[in-house]
Amino acid sequence: MRLSTRSRYGVRLMLELALNYGRGNIDLKEVAKNEDISLKYLSQIVIPLRQARLVISQRGSRGGYTLSRRPEEVSLKDIVQVLEGDLALVECVRDGSSCRRASICVTQEIWAKLSRVIDDTLMTVTLADLVSRYNEKNCPAQTYDI
Amino acid sequence: MRLSTRSRYGVRLMLELALNYGRGNIDLKEVAKNEDISLKYLSQIVIPLRQARLVISQRGSRGGYTLSRRPEEVSLKDIVQVLEGDLALVECVRDGSSCRRASICVTQEIWAKLSRVIDDTLMTVTLADLVSRYNEKNCPAQTYDI
DNA sequence: TACTAAAACTACTAAAATAGTAGTAATTAA
């Protein structure tokens, strides 16, 4: 039960865009460098994010990506959902008819619950939250020694 | 982010043992038939459960498996933990040194939280709970038409 | 207009994980 690099890199990509929200296009080269992720791989990962309209792209020179919504309005669930595809934790939760034991199965109920708990957790965390955490962690309150 | 059949089958195996708790050895053939799972595959899955002392085995004719503890005392976390191996949701949560960005990374904190939420959810569900659900679902209160 | 930097698209690939199967050996109750 592993979270793919795809999802994790995708979240970090989106975090970079959130950190630069309001500053125009950010190109993937920059993100790849900051986050230490293969540029080519990133350029694959961003495609579904664009298709899902979580980011807006601009091609050509000085092109790049921007968030299509404010960081407060993008949850990690939005991102992970797009990048994990339609994969559910367990197939029978998404599609009851995929298992003929569904009607008598009690474990299905548990996996459904677990799916909900995961979704709820991811839904309550937004990019804005990550930005706050980032600032706390990497930009501690500055003291000026004069 | 998928739960393996290994874990899911393992839980169903344990549920079968819980349903038959107190009735002596249950052999895998029976479980395989009831749960519609390959006998050979089940016999692989049960090995780590035995090694983790969640079940006790008896070899030979009339052999089989029994729960080593009462159903109330076995949570789904116990089972899934054993069957997923030491795989964490995300490697860096289990082992901070696995990623050199750990000290500056804020997504790690989120994955750690998600891991905890998953663990907590699985920890609160015991085999006894599954047995209750099973009885409710498959043995509705009987009415006698005389 | 030509150049350059960027996204977009298409195809391929090595490695690992998943979900099993197959066959044999050891054990034990009857």
Next chain:
DNA sequence: TTAATTACTACTATTTTAGTAGTTTTAGTA
């Protein structure tokens, strides 16, 4: 002694993961 059962070892096909590689399109700018 036999039959039933667990235990052990090895193998395998398929899918997923985590990328790489190369080309094409687009758009700003000198």
